[in-house]
Structures are given as structure tokens and as C-alpha cells.
Amino acid sequence: MNTQDNISRKDFLKNTTLAMAGLSVSKGFSTENLPSENIIPSIKDKLSFKNVRLETGFDYEEGEVIATKTALFLVEIENGKITNIAPNQPNAKAIDAKGHLMLPSFRDMHIHLDKTFYGDKWQAIRKRTNGVKGMIALEQKILPELLKTSTYKAEKLIELLQSKGTGFARSHVNIEPTSKLQSLKNLQKALENKKNSFSTELVAFPQHGVFYTDSVPYLKDAAQMDIDFIGGVDPFTIDGAIEKTIDFTVQLAIDNNKGIDIHLHESGESGLKTVEYLIEKVNENPVLKGKTFVSHCFVLGKLEKTKQEEIAEKLGASQMGIASTIPIGSLIMPIPTLYKYNVKVVTGNDSIIDHWNTYGTGSVLQKANLMAQLYGYNTEFSLSRSLKIATGDILPLDDKGNQQWPKIGDKANLAFLDASCSAEAVARVSPVTSLLHDGKIVF
CATH class of the missing domain: 3.20.20.140 (Metal-dependent hydrolases)
Incomplete structure (x- = not known):
């Protein structure tokens, strides 16, 4: 008997689509809540991610940035652009980003x-x-x-x-x-x-x-x-x-x-x-x-x-x-x-x-890490600023801690990293778990 006959239609569609999209659970994403009937069109034409970690501001102590604030969000992408950034919906029918940090690619x-x-x-x-x-x-x-x-x-x-x-x-x-x-x-x-x-x-x-x-x-x-x-x-x-x-x-x-x-x-x-x-x-x-x-x-x-x-x-x-x-x-x-x-x-x-x-x-993230080491950019603030050499000067937060990326309408060229914030990503050259290019999952 063909082993494929022993796989449920839902699992077969899921596995086929993961192969097409370049996703795998080992990379950090979970797809258990994706709808079974529409899974391939949803991957091709529109993507929704839950549990997406985005930077929201800085924590200060005596005027010094000591930490980066983050929160989890629902992010929707269609036609190569970010179309919605909403409060997190843990039970949504969406790809589970598992709290990984979203950054500009x-x-x-x-x-x-x-x-x-x-x-x-x-x-x-x-x-x-x-x-x-x-x-x-x-x-x-x-x-x-x-x-x-x-x-x-x-x-x-x-x-x-x-x-x-x-x-x-x-x-x-x-x-x-x-x-x-x-x-x-x-x-x-x-x-x-x-x-x-x-x-x-x-x-x-x-x-x-x-x-x-x-x-x-x-x-x-x-x-x-x-x-x-x-x-x-x-x-x-x-x-x-x-x-x-x-x-x-x-x-x-x-x-x-x-x-x-x-x-x-x-x-x-x-x-x-x-x-x-x-x-x-x-x-x-x-x-x-x-x-x-x-x-x-x-x-x-x-x-x-x-x-x-x-x-x-x-x-x-x-x-x-x-x-x-x-x-x-x-x-x-x-x-x-x-x-x-x-x-x-x-x-x-x-x-x-x-x-x-x-x-x-x-890795150009490794280049950002090297720059930070060479010039003593070792604080939370200076490490977070060092990311810009890898992203083409795009940073999630401006120098005052105001969120400036992502915005609705931005191109969906982004990466997910197993990191808590930009500063950690630079300091540890955190692993990349997925890459989106023009709204398509390519790694």
C-alpha cells in the first residue's frame, strides 16, 4: 500500500505546503492551527502570523536605556505588503511565530x-x-x-x-x-x-x-x-x-x-x-x-x-x-x-x-556584531543602533524609543530571529528562523 494513503488529507496538505513554503516546525514555526481546506491558497496569497515579537520602546533607568520593551502581535501580509498589525490573538488560525523577533530582512x-x-x-x-x-x-x-x-x-x-x-x-x-x-x-x-x-x-x-x-x-x-x-x-x-x-x-x-x-x-x-x-x-x-x-x-x-x-x-x-x-x-x-x-x-x-x-x-548580522565589538557598542542602546548596518538603516525603534518599523503598507521583506530584541540579535548573532521576501516565505 502507498504510504501516502495512510496520511490524512489535512496532514498531507500541511506537509506539502510546508515543503512549498520552506517552513518546518524545527525552524520554530507551528502550523497546527492552520485551516485544512485553504492551506495552500493562504500560504501563496495571504499570510497571517501570531505570537510575533515586535519592539515597542525602551526601558530607562536614570536616563540610560537598560532594556528593550517588546510585545506579541498578530501580523497579516497580503500582496507583498504588511496589511495589519494587531494585538496578539493566540487562538487565531495563523502561523505560530512562537515569540520569535521580527526584524527587517x-x-x-x-x-x-x-x-x-x-x-x-x-x-x-x-x-x-x-x-x-x-x-x-x-x-x-x-x-x-x-x-x-x-x-x-x-x-x-x-x-x-x-x-x-x-x-x-x-x-x-x-x-x-x-x-x-x-x-x-x-x-x-x-x-x-x-x-x-x-x-x-x-x-x-x-x-x-x-x-x-x-x-x-x-x-x-x-x-x-x-x-x-x-x-x-x-x-x-x-x-x-x-x-x-x-x-x-x-x-x-x-x-x-x-x-x-x-x-x-x-x-x-x-x-x-x-x-x-x-x-x-x-x-x-x-x-x-x-x-x-x-x-x-x-x-x-x-x-x-x-x-x-x-x-x-x-x-x-x-x-x-x-x-x-x-x-x-x-x-x-x-x-x-x-x-x-x-x-x-x-x-x-x-x-x-x-x-x-x-x-x-x-551573515551581515555577524558584520553588525563585529562593528559593535570593534567600536565598543556594548550597551543595550548602542547594540540596538548597530543593527542598521545590516538592514539598510531601518531600525524598529528610533533613537528616542518610538516604534517606526513595521508600519502598515511596508513591504513584507522581513526575517524572524530567535532573539528577544535587536540588541540581543546583534550581540549573539542570533539564529534566523525564517525569511520573507515580498510577502513570500523563502527560508
């Missing part, structure tokens, strides 16, 4: 989805020679083989990010004479396959230099495709010409209505000159304000305090952002100073288990 704002070993056998990086140019030579050698499976590996890497609560990424994608546009095309296939569960913006990234290898024609082609930013890397070290490379990048971005996101690892005089020249060009072309970023920008960590303040103030005035992976070791990035001057700071995992980097967990 996370955003990985600097990653390379197009080239990774993830999804294949384990291998650590090999000893480097000749700096970045040596790595370019290595890429020219290994990219043809990597491209054979890059679509599959990108999908597996996206699934890793989703398991860590991330529903959006800004991915740099190689554009150079070796892979030409193939790396972009392969990644676009993966993104098409994941379009209902994950969102991205893409950076056309001349990893092998704009002029060091002739990437110009490929960048021009990519700029007319479905990408969002024109990238770059160490214009002095790689191309030997700061102004020539920046001028080309700026003009290509303006001509194609794109943003700019440039990798800058140079920490000496050339790094400072590159930042200052890019600030100058953005001020000359205000259309680039709010959509220009410098990734890494290690030179900021090498400047004297007064110069750090000066550059941070100029970055803030130009509405330029910094994408930092929050490096550890001797180089400490001045993120508190950047915040002081209202510079937008975002973070990401960068390379995850590839030929550049052996490490990478896929």
Missing part, C-alpha cells in the same frame, strides 16, 4: 555572487604572489573553468545568504576581456531563477582594470544591460592613472544613468588622491550624489584624525557612501566618524570561499 551590499567555490568541494586560498596584479593573472587562468558552473554556485550562495536573513544584495560582477560578458550573463540566469525570492542590484566590475586589460568595450556594453552601477578597482595601482580611469568611469555612469561603486584598497597617497578626486567629480556632477560609493576605502583607516574628519565631512556633503566589510586586524575603519558626518555606511561579505578569501559565513 538584511541587505548584503558588497558581494561577488558571480565567482565562488561555494557549492563545490572545500578549498582554501593559495599563497599570493605579486599583489592584485598577481591575482589578475590567476583569474585569467581559472575564470574559464569557474564560468562552467558559476550559475549553479551563484544560486547556492544566494541560498546561503537567505538562510542568514538576507533578501537583497549588491553584487559586483566581473567585466573584463577573459570572461567578457559571460560572467554577467551566467549570474543573470541565476538571478532569474531566484527572482521571486531574492533581489539584487549589479555592479559592472572591471576586476582586471579598465585600461590594464582593455575592459572598455565590455564595460560600455554592460552599461547598456541590466546593471545598476559602474565599478572600478585601484585606478593608480592597476591602471597607473587616477584621473583617466575616474573620468572614464564617471562619464560612463552619467551617459547610462548608473551609479558608481569603486573598490579602493590603496591606503597611501594614491588612495587619498583617488577619494578626493572622486569627491570633486561627484560635486561637479550632482546627478551622482546619493548613488556613488567607495568600497573598502582602506585609506580612511590610515589617516590622522583631523584628516579623517575632513574627508568624512566632504563625503557626507557629497552624499557619497562607503561600503565596508569591517576589516579586523591593524586597520580599523573610522565608521563612527563617518556616521558623525552622515556618511551612508553599508556592509557586505565580499568574497565568500573563493580564490580571494577562504572565509565568509554569509
Whole structure:
């Protein structure tokens, strides 16, 4: 006898739907009160959650925030948006969130989805020679083989990010004479396959230099495709010409209505000159304000305090952002100073288990935790504020403890965590139990 015949219709529907929705009781949700006849339509079209923990305010003692207030709610979602936030109804026919904390889903704002070993056998990086140019030579050698499976590996890497609560990424994608546009095309296939569960913006990234290898024609082609930013890397070290490379990048971005996101690892005089020249060009072309970023920008960590303040103030005035992976070791990035001057700071995992980097967990919540540790953000208040680097500056409570997220009408891009509040989630890198993307359960 088929074992399926021994399962009740209610249980069969429930199990089928859980598989479709990505839910399981082991992840923390209970579905015992879901209606049996309508279970699949309710999962697909409308979701209701009970016992959802939301932050409601701060507890104070002698003017200091000592705890975060929370309460349980009923949250309803339809057509990708939050449609109702009501007092909790423990007996409602709804998915039981079991008191897990609901937060905005996370955003990985600097990653390379197009080239990774993830999804294949384990291998650590090999000893480097000749700096970045040596790595370019290595890429020219290994990219043809990597491209054979890059679509599959990108999908597996996206699934890793989703398991860590991330529903959006800004991915740099190689554009150079070796892979030409193939790396972009392969990644676009993966993104098409994941379009209902994950969102991205893409950076056309001349990893092998704009002029060091002739990437110009490929960048021009990519700029007319479905990408969002024109990238770059160490214009002095790689191309030997700061102004020539920046001028080309700026003009290509303006001509194609794109943003700019440039990798800058140079920490000496050339790094400072590159930042200052890019600030100058953005001020000359205000259309680039709010959509220009410098990734890494290690030179900021090498400047004297007064110069750090000066550059941070100029970055803030130009509405330029910094994408930092929050490096550890001797180089400490001045993120508190950047915040002081209202510079937008975002973070990401960068390379995850590839030929550049052996490490990478896929968690930007871990990056928030690292930032908090590096800068001594160890109080309830400062830990809760640290969450913003993982969520794209969205926080459940404002600095005065007023609830500002979620609101009815907000997009249902959210994560459930086994945590009591934001501060605990950051401090303990609390486990993600589910992820919703545009109102759909995707993990």
C-alpha cells in the first residue's frame, strides 16, 4: 500500500505546503492551527502570523536605556505588503511565530555572487604572489573553468545568504576581456531563477582594470544591460592613472544613468588622491550624489584624525557612501566618524570561499556584531543602533524609543530571529528562523 494513503488529507496538505513554503516546525514555526481546506491558497496569497515579537520602546533607568520593551502581535501580509498589525490573538488560525523577533530582512551590499567555490568541494586560498596584479593573472587562468558552473554556485550562495536573513544584495560582477560578458550573463540566469525570492542590484566590475586589460568595450556594453552601477578597482595601482580611469568611469555612469561603486584598497597617497578626486567629480556632477560609493576605502583607516574628519565631512556633503566589510586586524575603519558626518555606511561579505578569501559565513548580522565589538557598542542602546548596518538603516525603534518599523503598507521583506530584541540579535548573532521576501516565505 502507498504510504501516502495512510496520511490524512489535512496532514498531507500541511506537509506539502510546508515543503512549498520552506517552513518546518524545527525552524520554530507551528502550523497546527492552520485551516485544512485553504492551506495552500493562504500560504501563496495571504499570510497571517501570531505570537510575533515586535519592539515597542525602551526601558530607562536614570536616563540610560537598560532594556528593550517588546510585545506579541498578530501580523497579516497580503500582496507583498504588511496589511495589519494587531494585538496578539493566540487562538487565531495563523502561523505560530512562537515569540520569535521580527526584524527587517538584511541587505548584503558588497558581494561577488558571480565567482565562488561555494557549492563545490572545500578549498582554501593559495599563497599570493605579486599583489592584485598577481591575482589578475590567476583569474585569467581559472575564470574559464569557474564560468562552467558559476550559475549553479551563484544560486547556492544566494541560498546561503537567505538562510542568514538576507533578501537583497549588491553584487559586483566581473567585466573584463577573459570572461567578457559571460560572467554577467551566467549570474543573470541565476538571478532569474531566484527572482521571486531574492533581489539584487549589479555592479559592472572591471576586476582586471579598465585600461590594464582593455575592459572598455565590455564595460560600455554592460552599461547598456541590466546593471545598476559602474565599478572600478585601484585606478593608480592597476591602471597607473587616477584621473583617466575616474573620468572614464564617471562619464560612463552619467551617459547610462548608473551609479558608481569603486573598490579602493590603496591606503597611501594614491588612495587619498583617488577619494578626493572622486569627491570633486561627484560635486561637479550632482546627478551622482546619493548613488556613488567607495568600497573598502582602506585609506580612511590610515589617516590622522583631523584628516579623517575632513574627508568624512566632504563625503557626507557629497552624499557619497562607503561600503565596508569591517576589516579586523591593524586597520580599523573610522565608521563612527563617518556616521558623525552622515556618511551612508553599508556592509557586505565580499568574497565568500573563493580564490580571494577562504572565509565568509554569509551573515551581515555577524558584520553588525563585529562593528559593535570593534567600536565598543556594548550597551543595550548602542547594540540596538548597530543593527542598521545590516538592514539598510531601518531600525524598529528610533533613537528616542518610538516604534517606526513595521508600519502598515511596508513591504513584507522581513526575517524572524530567535532573539528577544535587536540588541540581543546583534550581540549573539542570533539564529534566523525564517525569511520573507515580498510577502513570500523563502527560508
